[in-house]
Amino acid sequence: MPRKIESTRFAVIEQEKVVKIHERKVPELKDEEVLIKNLACNICTADYGLWSGARKNLNFPMAWGHEFAGVIVDKGSKVPDFQIGDYVGIGYDMCGKCEACQKGLTSECVLIGEGRNKVSEDGYHGGFGCSEYVIKKYHALFKINKEIDASEAAFVEPVGTVCQGIRKLRVQPGEDIVVIGAGAMGIINALVAEAEGCNVFITELMEKKIKAAQEMGLHVIDASKVDSVEKVMELTNGKGADAVILAVGVTSANDQAIAMLKRFHGRVLMFAAGYPAPELHVDSNLIHYRKMELIGTFSADNCDFARAAELINQKKIKLSQLVEKKVQLEDVEKAFEAAIVPGSYRVSVVFDKNIE
Ligand SMILES: [Zn+2]
Ligand SMILES: [Zn+2]
Structure with a gap:
């Protein structure tokens, strides 16, 4: 039995130019979900656009982060193909059942429209990607080779x-x-x-x-x-x-x-x-x-994330130079200040490997 993880710290954009670390209880895993110990979460244009005030179409408080990678530490009862200990990059949530999913157009899944305006029970927007521990449905996961750096594995979504x-x-x-x-x-x-x-x-x-x-x-x-x-x-x-x-x-x-x-x-x-x-x-x-x-073109379907993971795993594309800087979660404010500098590439928030 994996050891129970009770709570997690996560980064929240509370309002323009204000990003803080909050803590919450880790919700119970549903059947199709896994618990991921996060290793790195990169700051995307949309994230720092919300922080800087350039983008007004997103809401506060934003538990931001969707470009991340980590290791599975627990799983629900109906998770095929993934095991505890697997290292994974992340795509988009999908149901696998709706008309779009049936056609392979998983980026148009009904869940994605719903997710956009969803607020968590404790009042946050966003997907909590910049958390020490993140819950994801198994559909959104793509296996990554162990030798790939986590800040590069976090590129599965943009790639x-x-x-x-x-x-x-x-x-x-x-x-x-x-x-x-x-x-x-x-x-x-x-x-x-x-x-x-x-x-x-x-x-x-x-x-x-x-x-x-x-x-x-x-x-x-x-x-x-x-x-x-x-x-x-x-x-x-x-x-x-x-x-x-x-x-x-x-x-x-x-x-x-x-x-x-x-x-x-x-x-x-x-x-x-x-x-x-x-x-x-x-x-x-x-x-x-x-x-x-x-x-x-906009967003990506599951076949595209699978291709992205393949290109990263086979080292057909080298992303190390696109990681501008690595910053610990504790210093998340500095991470945003670095991300906003014109011409900077991805700033990566990294998590302590030894946290249990
Ligand atoms: Zn992104
Ligand atoms: Zn669907």
Whole structure:
């Protein structure tokens, strides 16, 4: 019998610029749930957007955190495939029964809509991902090899969203793919496209991000020095990109994406949202005559998380440089201050391995 864990500490965004550690009783496990001892929880854009006040569509108090990884320490009576001691990364909750789940569109599961406005019995929003101990349904778990660092294993969710986009974009080995924007998500898009055998260029304006992308071995176009549309044309011998991935949400990037596409059958993937909402200036005759495709993507289905875990486990993508900093739970306020610095990648809240 696993030892009973009575209570857990967790990080809460109480209000703008205020993040604190709270404590609560660990709820009883339901049949399909597992208890995970957390090892690392990364701060995502949405988390620090709520903290900084940039995002107003989420509520306080927010028991934030959805990018985490840890070890199963207890399980309910109906949990197949997972054992106590398994090291897991996390995707999204799903029921496995609704129409969307039956079709494999698990990111559209009825549970996800419900979860958005859910408040816990003790009055918190969010999924308690930045807790020492987290309860999850087994459907959301993906096994991770023991040698993978926990702050990197916590990337299953963001990498999963990239895998969905790459799947929808139907990339082929040898294709010329341009990623606009070398933030964390742009870099992950570039790494996954390379892992699929594509020839990838990534464009960026900020010096720090240009250096980081170069250090990761990516072919970077410095958009502060050259016209990236002209550069892409030059690098592809006048052909243009087979596909462009928009990893920033701004109007000028949308315009560039269309301008750097190859003449026929070019595809654009709208990976990023932007606030305020960017515009898209495109003559619809162009889409028609040039047989262009504009493709939307958001979130990830279970097959995408499985692919993400596979890429991480097989070390086909290296994420260590996207971990900007590791900060102990006790110093969670410092973690948010580091996350908000322009150009910083993921700040990872790490948990004491020895806590029992
Ligand atoms: Zn996220
Ligand atoms: Zn469902």
